[in-house]
Amino acid sequence: MNVLLTGASGFIGKHIKEKLLAKDHKVKEVTRSNGYDFNQMTTKEDWLPLLKGIDVVINCVGIIAENRSQKFKTLHSQSPISLFYACADRNINRVIQISALGADEHAFTPYQISKKEADDVLKALPLSWFVLRPSLVYGRGGKSMEMFQSLARLPVLPLIDGGKQMIQPVHISDLTNAVLTCLTSSETNITLDIVGAHSIALKEWLQLIRTSKGKHCVAVISIPFTISMVIAHFVKFIVPLISPDNLRMLQNGNIADVKPLAKFIGRMPLDLKTGWAKL
Numbered sequence: 001m002n003v004l005l006t007g008a009s010g011f012i013g014k015h016i017k018e019k020l021l022a023k024d025h026k027v028k029e030v031t032r033s034n035g036y037d038f039n040q041m042t043t044k045e046d047w048l049p050l051l052k053g054i055d056v057v058i059n060c061v062g063i064i065a066e067n068r069s070q071k072f073k074t075l076h077s078q079s080p081i082s083l084f085y086a087c088a089d090r091n092i093n094r095v096i097q098i099s100a101l102g103a104d105e106h107a108f109t110p111y112q113i114s115k116k117e118a119d120d121v122l123k124a125l126p127l128s129w130f131v132l133r134p135s136l137v138y139g140r141g142g143k144s145m146e147m148f149q150s151l152a153r154l155p156v157l158p159l160i161d162g163g164k165q166m167i168q169p170v171h172i173s174d175l176t177n178a179v180l181t182c183l184t185s186s187e188t189n190i191t192l193d194i195v196g197a198h199s200i201a202l203k204e205w206l207q208l209i210r211t212s213k214g215k216h217c218v219a220v221i222s223i224p225f226t227i228s229m230v231i232a233h234f235v236k237f238i239v240p241l242i243s244p245d246n247l248r249m250l251q252n253g254n255i256a257d258v259k260p261l262a263k264f265i266g267r268m269p270l271d272l273k274t275g276w277a278k279l
């Protein structure tokens, strides 16, 4: 199949590209280094010429924090929505949108709300769509994973409320398998939460990262949520991932039912020990 892949230079995009090429699909990469900036691709007309001869579109563009030139509204809503309208015009067979866990009716941060806006438009269009909502994705080259690895190396773990927040990390291969399944699935027009086999508290996840590297577990220092929010207001300028909104999303938990994903890909996603060993 001829696949148009946006965000092909990113962590998830690169892994999806690798998987597609391994299955002999042809990939047209839409990246800023190829001259395609979502900030400039905000109308259907901007997208139509790129869709000639394309069977499947996969959108992997996203940001976790805004800056002066990168806004959620443009990158998560306006540009993808224009792309989806263009797909409907061109009768593209399948459109796969990489959204995010929490981009649902309870969405409460600009990140989640902007993702949901695009998801909702896609779902209303007369084409075969797949909205994949990953939890925290880990694997080779992931930025959030690098941050967790750095955190896990500290001699003590300073964690919000002692790191009791529940997360459900999913290995990149489970996400890429889900994407490949979308290409041939007879079931279409589905929203799927992409989560790992088990949920785990953040503090246990970090200790697991430590012990997998042969290190001992270390003590956890609990930082009250209110104090973390104040710290995040300043730290976000240095580490955008640590923003008040992102802490609020973490505090809210990041888990979902794994059964629909297991059914879709025909097996349980990897458990954390197996997934981590693959890194």
Ligand SMILES: NC(=O)c1ccc[n+]([C@@H]2O[C@H](COP(=O)([O-])OP(=O)(O)OC[C@H]3O[C@@H](n4cnc5c(N)ncnc54)[C@H](OP(=O)(O)O)[C@@H]3O)[C@@H](O)[C@H]2O)c1
Residues within 6 Å of the ligand: 006, 007, 008, 009, 010, 011, 012, 013, 031, 032, 033, 036, 037, 038, 039, 060, 061, 062, 063, 064, 070, 075, 098, 099, 100, 101, 133, 134, 135, 136, 137, 138, 142, 143, 144
């Ligand atoms: N990683 C996770 O744990 C996770 C979890 C849930 C959902 N997601 C979602 O999955 C998607 C991909 O995430 P990721 O982890 O692969 O992120 P990433 O590594 O930061 O990649 C983001 C991609 O978006 C592209 N991009 C950013 N701004 C752009 C612009 N103005 N125009 C065109 N392309 C632009 C980047 O291109 P450049 O190389 O040009 O910067 C890159 O290819 C995002 O939508 C994210 O919200 C990720």
